[in-house]
Amino acid sequence: EVHLVESGGGLVQPGGTLRLSCAGSGFTFSSNAMTWVRQAPGKGLEWVSALSGSGNTTYYADSVRGRFTISRDNSKNTLYLQMNGLRAEDTAIYYCAKDLANVVVNGFDHWGQGTPVTVSS
């Protein structure tokens, strides 16, 4: 059974940094692209970033490009999101999700339960 468990969220001041982690199990981690999706309180889903199975190809939403970095360690079955220069509008629950395929971004067939990030002074 596929499991995705996020961690690393919390309260941070504007301009601060956080690193989110997502531990995967129950599937061959390197065989699937992975993505981060966030959801602000009371709002819809917003895609943040995606990464191919090998880690060689990355994609970012315009709202986070240059501030966030997605990466993965396939030896540890873990996906990361390094978030720098955090802003109040980054406040959201951050979900990691497993892609249907390895390279090109498709749909997301398994999701973690999410980790909350609050950016506030």
Added chain:
Amino acid sequence: SYVLTQPPSVSVAPGQTATIPCGGDNIGSKSVHWYQQRPGQAPVMVIYFDTDRPSGIPERLSASNSGNTATLTISRVEAGDEADYFCQVWDSTKMHVVFGGGTKLTVL
């Protein structure tokens, strides 16, 4: 940038059929995926590649995609279907994932 448009809400009586549209420019040329999100829970994929159902998703849920509209159809609606539903595509021009704004399904 590519935009997906969903109605904010749809209401239906138990046992009836709910249809949730997702509009986008020539969306029929893209692969559409649908997610269900119950309150306080993570999203769950209910349809992938326009019409396919993941294992465990009931046959009451079906979908189509043509022209400028993709549609999620829920037959014989039950109270447990009450949730937010999101459509999603990959915009290969901008290399971005795009979600629709979501539709709240209310079972009367």
